[in-house]
Amino acid sequence: MLHNLEQYVVLAKSDFDHFIVALAREQKVFAPVAKDFGQFSFEQVTEGRQVALKYIPTILPPKKYFMPQYETLATFDTSTGQNMEPVVEYEKMVLLGVHTCDLAGIQCLNMVFNERPKDLNYLIRKNKITIIGYECNDYCDKYASCRLVHNHTPNGGYDLFFTDISTDKFIVHVNTLAGEEIIEKANVFEPASEADLKALEKLRTEKRAIFAKNEVPIEHERISELFDKAYSSKVWEELAEKCLACGNCTNVCPSCYCFDVIDEPNLDLKTGKRYRKWDSCQNETFAKVAGGESFREERGARQRHRYYRKFKYPLDKFSRFFCTGCGRCSRTCMAGINLKETLSKLIDEQGMKNPNAGEVKLG
Secondary structure (H helix, E strand, O other): OOOOHHHEEEEEHHHHHHHHHHHHHHOEEEEEEEOHHHOEEEEEEOOHHHOOOOOOOOOOOOHHHHOOOEEEEEEEEOOOOOEEEEOOOOOOEEEEEEOHHHHHHHHHHHHHHOOOOOOHHHHHHHOOEEEEEEOOOOOOOOOOOOOOOOOOOOOOOOOEEEEEOOOOEEEEEEOOHHHHHHHHHHOOEEEOOHHHHHHHHHHHHHHHHHHHOOOOOOOHHHHHHHHHHOOOOOHHHHHHHHOOOOOHHHHOOOOOOOEEEEEEEOOOOOEEEEEEEEOOOOOOOOOEOOOOOEOOOOHHHHHHHHHHHHHOHHHHHHOOOOOOOOOHHHHHOOOOOOHHHHHHHHHHHOOOOOOOOOOOOOO
16 A cells, blocks of 8 residues: 555654643644443544543434434524524534544445535534544444444545554554644654554554455455345345344444434524434334335344345445444344344345355454
8 A cells, every 4th residue: 555655644642632732722722532331432632631542432423413313403483473593503613533433434424415405404514523533443242343344444524544563653644634734733742654554554454364364254345245136035035033123233333324303492482403413224114104004013023124224225226335343233222133244144145145254253
């Protein structure tokens, strides 16, 4: 892999706290923070010691800053006619420590909300957020499938990107003008050397082998073929028996973007607001239309739809998977439905197992 040395700088780990403190003086900084029971969450930080750089994917993805769970779209006042004023809620911020799987999720959202009619609320908010990525050097846990969907190495979508290359420093890729401004203001970064770039390349070469372990036994290029064959699979019936239709899987997914729009009047019944909130294709009412008819009444049909929305439909439309390999849906499922296990069953059923691929080992 070729690198442009001029696009890289290094930061001594001893200066990391100073960097975060200086950055937090300029604007709000949100980063992964350790919580109870081995969980992590993106929260506001003001010091480097608050940041958890070695973390499994956070409970909720950073999607929550781009597409809030509840977002006011407009206010209305009917006392003197049908008056409605559009509202755009946003604030300038820095997201620090974003893994490649979550960068991929943000890229997916960007593609969706840039379609016509463009979602101006999302796009305005997105342009106020600076993203500093952080490379996950080790295999996250048994639920992640980054390599399957080719999201184990960075592919843009950030202003700066940190990689831990030694015991005493990070190498940082400067990707945008906003990233350059941060580097210049911080005044704690040094130019990277050829040795630093070689260390980065060595790390990523070793990482490919690490991330190949415990993966789904199919070639990346054949996943679309798998879903061409699997629509009538009995695996969906098995999921129907297990699924609780709670919607956890879609709520924690970095690329799910479904929402409902609600008009809520105030107590005077004249003023109020229009807002949107996250919705889920796993909810019983999601595909229900007037007259009570539902297009996906069975839970197995809703689960199948979820998988096709990650591995088939967006591939046909956007030429990319909308599963980013983060593993959140499997970690949070109360029924124990595991995405990698489901894919492996589909692969076995369709006789598409790659004998050279790693085995999925659960438990």
